[in-house]
Amino acid sequence: MVERWSRKSSRSKRSRRKRGAVPAVLKRPKMSYSTVFRGAENTLEFRIFYKNADGQIISPFHDIPAYADTENKIYNMVVEVPRWTNAKMEIATAEKMNPIKQDVKKGNLRYVANVYPQRGYPWNYGCIPQTWENPKHVDKNTNEGGDNDPVDVCEIGSRVPARGEVIQVKALGILAMIDEGETDWKVICIDVKDELADKINNLEDVENLKPGYLADTRKWFRTYKVPDGKPENNFAFDGEYKDKAFADQIIAETYQQWQTLVRGEAESKLAIENVSVEGSKAKLSAADAQAVVDAAPAVAAAAAVTDMKASRWFYLEAKN
Template sequence: MAATRIMVSASNIGTSSSLLFKTAVSPSFKPQCLSFCFNNNTRLVSKKRAFTCSALYKPEIQIKEEGQPETLDYRVFFVDNSGKKVSPWHDIPLHVGDGAFNFIVEIPKESSAKMEVATDEIFTPIKQDTKKGKLRYYPYNINWNYGLLPQTWEDPSLANPEVDGAFGDNDPVDVVEIGESRGNVGQLVKVKPLGCLAMIDEGELDWKIVAISLDDPKASLVNDVDDVEKHFPGTLTAIRDWFRDYKIPDGKPANKFGLGNKAANKDYALKVITETNESWAKLVKRSTPAGELSLV
C-alpha cells in the first residue's frame, strides 16, 4: 500500500487544537486535501459576518491544493466542512479568545518561495507571487514562519502620523512567528502577539507582528517584546535586518523602519491589530472602496 504525504503534522499544530486527520489511503491515492477539525459544531461561514475582533469560534476547514507547487497555476484553497470554498482572509476569524489570534502560514520557515494570499482572486487562495510572469523567490530562506492575520487590512488611503505619514500597503497584516516548529502552507496556528515592527517598503507601511505559537515550548515564557530578547536573544534584530535587506540582492534599496527603528511592545501590536481589523470591516462592508481586491 502506497504511503501518503501528510501536509501538516500534529506536532506542528499542537495537541491543544484537538486535531483530527481525515485521509484515505489506497495504491492510487494522490493526497490533495487535509482536514482541520476543531471539536465544535459551529460553521465557519455564517450569513452574517462579525466585523470586529469578537468572533470566538474555531473553524472547521480543509486545505485543498490545485495545480503543482512551484508553477504559475498552483493554488491552496480553503474549504469548509460542506466542501464550499471560503476565503482565508475574510472567513477565518481573527480572534480566538484569551488574547490569542488565528495566524495563517503562507511561507514556512527555512523556505524561499514567496507564497501569499491572492487578495485579488475569488476566495483569495494562497499562491506563489510572480513578477514579469516568473515565480518569485526570496534571495535566501526566511528563518521564521511567515503569514497573515485574517480579517485585517492595511488601508492604502490612511496615512499613519506615528510612522512618517506612511500609507498602508493594501494587504492583510503580516506575522512573523518565532516558534521552533516549521509550519506548512495554509496551516492555521493560534498565536499571541509579542511586539511589532513598522517596516516602510517603498513608502508604504507594512506592519510585521512578532508572535509565537501557543503550542511552542517557550510560549508561556514570552508575553511581551522584552521577553523575546531574553528567551530568543538576537531574534528581533535578526527579523529587522532580514526584512531590511532582502531586496538588496535584486538591486533595490534597503527597507526602512519607523518607531525609532525598534520593535514596539505588545500593547502597540494589539493597537495595530485592532485598527487594521476595523479597516478590514469597513472594506468588507464596502464603506471603503475595494478596488481590485476580492471581498469573497
Template sequence: MRSQLLRSSFGCLLTVFGPFPASCINKAVRQTAAAVPHSYYPRKTMHYQTEQRGHPNSPDYRIYFSKFISAMMNGPHITVFIASFSQIATKEPLNPIKQDVKKGKLRYVANIFPHKGYIWNYGALPQTWEDPSHKDKETDCCGDNDPIDVCDIGTQVCSPGQVIQVKVLGILAMIDEGEMDWKVIAINANDEDAEKLNCIEDVRKSRPGHLEATVEWFRKYKVPDGKPENQFGFNGEFKDKDFAVEIIKSTHEHWRALVQKQTNAGGIECKNMSCCNSPFQFSADEARAVVQSAPAFGSAHPVSAEVDKWHFV
C-alpha cells in the same frame, strides 16, 4: 473589559501557508481578527482543510480552503500564515494562496547569508487590511493594501494552509518603498515556549540576537532583487504587545469597512461566504465553481537552481 481582555490575552487563529521549502512560495499572506467585536477573544481552534489546484512551483498553483472560505475574507477567527514568498491572491475570488510572480517568473525568497530563507514561520492575520488611503500618524506612511504580516517565532515549522492560534508579543514598523508594512511578532499558543514568552522583552532575553536578526532580514531581503534596503519607523525598535494589539484592532476596522463596501477596495476581490451583512457575499455554488475552474492538481514543476543561491549583502 473588552480592551483589557485584548491586552492581556489576545489570541488569533493562524493559517500557515508555509513554510514551503525555501524553494517555494513567496511573500506574505495577510488578514486578521474577527468580523464581530467578541471575535477578538481566544476561541477553540477550528480545523480547516485545504485543496491544492494546479502544479506546485508553477504560476497556476493555488491553495484553497475547504468549505470555500476565503483566505482574506474568511470567518471570525482565522489567521493566515505562509512562507517562502507565497502570497494571498487578493485580486482573485476566494483569495487563494499562490506563488508570487515578478515579470512573468516565479519569485523566491533570497538566501541572505547567514540565513537560509525565512527565519520564522511567516504569514498573516486574516480580516485585517493595511488601507492604502490611511496615513499612519506615527510614521506618516500609508498602508500597503494587504493584511498584516506575522512572524511566528515558535519552535515548530508549520505546513502550508495550517491554522494555528498565536499569542501577540510585539510589532515592528517596516516601511517598504514608502508603504507601511507592519510585522507582528507572535508565538504559536501551543508552542513549548509560549508560556514563558509574554512580551517583546521576553523574546530579547530568551533568544539573544533573534530580534536584531529579524530587523536585518527585513532590511535586506529585497536587495538581491535590485531594490533598496527597507526602512523602519521608531528607529527600528520593536513596539510592545499593547501597541501591536491597537494596530491589529485598527487594521481590522479598516478591513470591516472594506468588506462592508464602505471604502475603496483598492483592487481587492471581496467576494466571500462568511462575512455577515457583506454586500460581497456569494453562494456556495458560485464559490465551488471558482475552485473547480482552476487547473486540476498535478505534479510539481522543477524548481530553479536560483533558489539555493547565497546572497552576500
C-alpha cells in the same frame, strides 16, 4: 482532489493562567480548515484554496476570523511561508476566494534570497485574516499609507507548520517597515501551543530566551531585497520595535479597516467575495464559491525550481 488538514484550535488544560499564557477557554467554538490544492507547485497556476469544517469553500482573507479569542487577544494566523523556505507565497487578495499563490514579478515566480547566514524566511510567515492595511489610510505613527494587504506576522515558535495551516498566536511586539513608501507592519508572535508560549509574553522575553532573534529579524527585513538590486528597506521609529500593546492596537485598527473593505465602503479593487461575513456586499452561495475552485487547473505534480536564488547564498558584503 488533494486536501490537507490544518491543526485544530483547542482548549488549554491549565487551570491556572500565567501572565499572557494560553487562555483556559477560547471564546469561539473550535474551528478547523482544510486546504485544496490546484495546479502544480512552483508554477504560475498553483493555488491553495480553503474549506471550512463543513466542507464549504471559504476565503482565508475574509471568512476565517481575525480573533480566535477576542477577550484574550489570541489571533488566527494563516501560514503562507513555513520557516526556512524561499517561495514568496501570499493570499491572493485580488482573486475570488483569495487562494494562496506564489507572488510574481515581471512574469516570474518570486523567491527570497538566502542572505548569509539566513536560509529563506527565519520564522513562519503569514498574516492575520480579516485585517487590511488600507493604502488610503495615512497612519498617524508612520505618516504613510498601508500596503493594501492583511497584516503580516512572524511566528517564532519551534514547530514548522505546513504551508496553508491555520494556527492560533499571541502578539509580542511589532516592527514598522516602510516598503517603497507604504507602511508594512510586521507583528512578532508565537503559537499559543508552542513549548515556550507560557514563558514568552513580550519582546523582553523573546530577547532573554531567543537572544539575537529580534535584531536578526530587523536585519532580514532591511536587507532581503538587496540581492534583487533594490536599496535597503527603512523603518519607522528608527527601527525600534513597539511593544505588545501597540501591536494589539494595530491589529484592532486594521481589523476595523477590513470591515470597511468587506462592506464595500472603502475604495479598493481587492476581491471581497466570501460566504459568511454579515453585511458584506459580495457574499456568495456555496455553489458559486465551489465553482471558483472547479474552474482552476487540476492538481498536478510539482515542477522543478529553476531559480538559483533559492539554493545559493548571497553575501551582503560581497563586492561585484
